[in-house]
Amino acid sequence: MARFDAVFVGLTILDVAGRPVDAVPEGGGVAFIDEIRMNPAGTAAGAVMNASKLGLRTASVACVGDDSMGDFIIDAYGRMNIDCSMMQRTTACRTSATILPIRPNGERPALHSRGASDELFVADDDFDRVCDARYLHHGGTGLLNSMDQGQSARLLAHAKGKGLVTTFDLIAPSDQTMALLDDLLPHIDYFMPSMEEAAFMSGQSDPDAIAKTFMERGAKTCIFKWGERGSFVRTRDRSFRVPAFKVDVSDTTGCGDSYCGGFIAGLAMGDDLEDAVLLGTAVSGLVATGLGSDAGVVDLETTRQFMRAAERLP
Numbered sequence: 157m158a159r160f161d162a163v164f165v166g167l168t169i170l171d172v173a174g175r176p177v178d179a180v181p182e183g184g185g186v187a188f189i190d191e192i193r194m195n196p197a198g199t200a201a202g203a204v205m206n207a208s209k210l211g212l213r214t215a216s217v218a219c220v221g222d223d224s225m226g227d228f229i230i231d232a233y234g235r236m237n238i239d240c241s242m243m244q245r246t247t248a249c250r251t252s253a254t255i256l257p258i259r260p261n262g263e264r265p266a267l268h269s270r271g272a273s274d275e276l277f278v279a280d281d282d283f284d285r286v287c288d289a290r291y292l293h294h295g296g297t298g299l300l301n302s303m304d305q306g307q308s309a310r311l312l313a314h315a316k317g318k319g320l321v322t323t324f325d326l327i328a329p330s331d332q333t334m335a336l337l338d339d340l341l342p343h344i345d346y347f348m349p350s351m352e353e354a355a356f357m358s359g360q361s362d363p364d365a366i367a368k369t370f371m372e373r374g375a376k377t378c379i380f381k382w383g384e385r386g387s388f389v390r391t392r393d394r395s396f397r398v399p400a401f402k403v404d405v406s407d408t409t410g411c412g413d414s415y416c417g418g419f420i421a422g423l424a425m426g427d428d429l430e431d432a433v434l435l436g437t438a439v440s441g442l443v444a445t446g447l448g449s450d451a452g453v454v455d456l457e458t459t460r461q462f463m464r465a466a467e468r469l470p
Contacts, residue, residue, distance in 0.1 A: 160239065160289040161212040161424045164417075165311065166200035166303075167273050167296025167327060168218035170225040170251055173447055175258035175407055195448040196229045197254065198273070199295030199325050202413025202449035203420065206439050208236045210421040210456045215239035217286055219276035225251035226272070242286060246275045252299075262405035262444065274301035283314040291420050295325040295413065297336055304336060312343035321345050321423065325416050329357050342374030348416055351380040351388060363388045364395055379419070379433065381412045384469055386437055389429065398433045401441035402467040410449025415440040418459075438463045 174192040181187045196205060200218055208214045216238050220226030222245045229251065233240050252271035256264050273296065278286055286292070292315040297304055303311075315322050323346040326333065334357055341347065347370050355361060358369035367378040367390035380388045386400040418439030422432030438459055442452035453459060 158289050160215045162207055162291035162293060162420050163215045163217060163286055163289040164200045164204035164293045164295065165217040165278065165286065166294055167198035167299050168196060168201040168216065168220060168229060169198040169273060170229060170253040171195055171197035171256055171409065171448065173256040173258055173407065173409060175447055176260040177257035178260065180257065191447050193447045194228065195450065196232050197410055197449040199327050199413055200293065202410040203293055203295055203417035204238055205236055205450040206414040206417030206453050207421045208238050209450065209453050210418065210459065212421050212424055215242055217242045217278060219244040219246055219272045221245065221249060221251035221272045222247045223250055225253055244276060246272050248275055256409055258407045258409065262408045264407060264409045270299065273299055276300055277302040277307060278311055280310065283311060286311065287315050287318045287320055289320060291323065291424055292320045293323045293416060293420055295416065297326040297340065298328045298330065298333055306339065309339040309343065312340060316343045323348060323416060323420055325349060325413070326353065329353050333357055338373060341370060345376045346379055347375040348379045348381065350412055351382040354380050364390060367395065381415050386469070387433060389433055398430065398437055399468045399470065400437055402469050403441045403445050405444045407447045408444055411440040411443050413449055414443040414453065434463065
């Protein structure tokens with residue numbers, strides 16, 4: 157039996173978020189807000205925390221600095237029963253971090269400082285150890301400088317060769333991102349960017365046409381996270397949309413990352429595609445009700461209760 161249900165590789169940062177922020181005070185002025193929270197975040201971190209809360213045996217493969225921010229992330233992971241034995245630490249730079257002044261409507265402008273995540277490098281000799289799982293989630297292409305030079309594609313190819321199910325998310329796509337994806341997509345079972353990111357990269361506006369762009373390059377299934385519209389799913393045989401749950405939005409930070417964690421948890425627990433998407437949707441909705449990438453999610457039972465009781469948006 158595999159050691160882990162799912163291993164999460166990639167962008168892991170420290171978020172410092174405050175809400176609600178109407179505006180930054182002029183000069184050296186002070187404004188009073190309701191809440192400030194510090195928590196692990198990022199395309200891999202938001203997914204692994206929520207998958208762990210839902211009961212999966214998880215591990216993180218990430219790089220943090222040899223600093224207090226890195227200590228905080230590893231300590232938080234330990235309290236969530238996330239295995240940190242494959243975490244890397246570097247003295248070359250600080251832990252990647254973001255300051256998030258959350259607007260009253262939940263929007264999250266970000267001030268990001270790149271750091272240790274660019275130093276993450278999973279060597280070929282470590283591939284078998286990383287792939288001692290049923291699922292491999294790779295998150296953060298675009299802000300993983302060392303892995304973005306071809307090593308991510310080699311890791312994903314190895315995972316598929318070992319029989320793992322692979323899921324993939326990215327961040328901050330640019331004009332160069334499609335060139336990176338050409339080597340990655342043939343090894344990805346579930347390609348999971350936001351609809352906005354996917355539309356930008358593909359140059360298309362119709363969801364089916366957007367999905368076709370990536371499936372022609374090798375992705376098996378596309379799942380596009382779509383904010384209050386829920387998510388759009390395209391397989392080889394069909395496409396469908398799963399509506400979002402109606403919630404009082406506090407902070408949208410990490411909603412897409414948490415969606416991936418919930419989706420992977422659903423698949424790992426035996427859900428079919430539609431039910432796994434619905435679980436990801438519920439986790440994302442719960443995260444939006446609090447501050448931070450794992451806010452609002454307690455465990456699988458309370459998440460299922462939320463799914464049964466909450467109203468769905470059109």
